[in-house]
Amino acid sequence: MSLDNRPVYTGGCQCGAVRFRVEGALGDASVCHCRMCxxxxxxxxxxxxxxxxxxxxxxxxxxKRFRSSNAAWRGFCAECGTPLTFEAPDGVALAxxxxxxxxxxxxxxxxxxxxKLPYVHGIAKLPSEETMGDVSSAPYLAxxxxxxxxxxxxxxxxxxxxx
Ligand SMILES: [Zn+2]
Ligand SMILES: [Zn+2]
Numbered sequence: 660m661s662l663d664n665r666p667v668y669t670g671g672c673q674c675g676a677v678r679f680r681v682e683g684a685l686g687d688a689s690v691c692h693c694r695m696c697x698x699x700x701x702x703x704x705x706x707x708x709x710x711x712x713x714x715x716x717x718x719x720x721x722x723k724r725f726r727s728s729n730a731a732w733r734g735f736c737a738e739c740g741t742p743l744t745f746e747a748p749d750g751v752a753l754a755x756x757x758x759x760x761x762x763x764x765x766x767x768x769x770x771x772x773x774x775k776l777p778y779v780h781g782i783a784k785l786p787s788e789e790t791m792g793d794v795s796s797a798p799y800l801a802x803x804x805x806x807x808x809x810x811x812x813x814x815x816x817x818x819x820x821x822x
Contacts, residue, residue: 711750
């Protein structure tokens with residue numbers, strides 16, 4: 660919470676070169692299955708939350724932007740490629756999973772369903788394993804060292820040395 664009790668959210672890209680801060684209420688949260696959102700995210704669909712009614716500040720770096728149409732720009736980290744924004748004339752939306760704590764930002768609607776990939780619906784029913792569920796086939800997982808930026812703001816990033 661900020662001094663005047665407005666909610667505050669933080670987040671950023673995987674490498675930490677780009678960080679954002681949102682102060683105020685978040686708007687609509689959605690997933691978009693359209694072909695542009697698939698390409699921009701390299702994924703089956705793109706989860707976004709509108710921040711048009713809130714204050715958005717870039718607290719470290721700033722996204723690079725690709726103009727994906729005459730109406731919209733897509734922001735991403737130029738260092739690591741994390742998709743970060745959808746910027747249209749009516750406001751900016753941020754990628755939900757880029758927030759430090761995305762757990763409370765649940766999508767309430769799906770857009771672009773005409774392009775929805777046919778197997779997406781069945782993913783929730785697939786066999787499920789935790790990351791370490793098959794460590795024998797990926798033994799490097801046992802002593803993995805993450806270089807991902809932590810889920811909170813940092814004074815300095817990256818740390819001096821990477822093991
Ligand atoms: Zn990055
Ligand atoms: Zn879309």
